[in-house]
Amino acid sequence: xxxxxxxxEMVWIYAAVGLVIVTLGGIVAVQTMRLNSVKSExxxxxxxxxxxxxxxxxxxxxxxLADRQRKEKTDAENEKVYSDFRSTIKRLRDQRPSxxxxxxxxxxxxxxxxxxxxxxxxxxxxxxxxxxxQGLVDEGSKAVIDLDTAKRWAHGD
Numbered sequence: 001x002x003x004x005x006x007x008x009e010m011v012w013i014y015a016a017v018g019l020v021i022v023t024l025g026g027i028v029a030v031q032t033m034r035l036n037s038v039k040s041e042x043x044x045x046x047x048x049x050x051x052x053x054x055x056x057x058x059x060x061x062x063x064x065l066a067d068r069q070r071k072e073k074t075d076a077e078n079e080k081v082y083s084d085f086r087s088t089i090k091r092l093r094d095q096r097p098s099x100x101x102x103x104x105x106x107x108x109x110x111x112x113x114x115x116x117x118x119x120x121x122x123x124x125x126x127x128x129x130x131x132x133x134q135g136l137v138d139e140g141s142k143a144v145i146d147l148d149t150a151k152r153w154a155h156g157d
Contacts, residue, residue: 074149078146081145089138
């Protein structure tokens with residue numbers, strides 16, 4: 001009976017071990033299938049991301065090229081407008097009388113160079129002021145032209 005009892009217990013132990021091995025084998029098989037499924041999904045995802053990334057890079061490169069061409073065109077137009085402005089200002093300044101800024105002394109003045117000021121010094125100061133003001137006007141005008149160009153650029157014109 002002892003031998004029979006030990007044999008039966010041994011059979012149950014082997015059956016339990018066999019059941020554990022079969023169960024673990026099933027679990028490993030299921031997990032392997034899930035792992036393979038996740039790997040294939042991941043590979044598909046990577047391929048999709050790579051395709052989207054490549055398409056985005058191509059679109060960005062095309063936009064950059066278009067922006068660069070548009071900038072070159074706009075810079076050329078801006079320079080032409082500013083050049084036209086400078087030539088118009090020069091033409092208008094050249095049309096001014098080239099004589100003195102200071103009007104002639106009234107009749108009956110004792111001396112033509114000393115009324116209430118030193119005529120050459122006043123003339124020099126007025127010319128310096130005119131030159132300085134013209135520089136400020138040119139700088140302001142260029143800023144206005146650049147701002148107009150930036151506005152056109154922003155509106156896509």
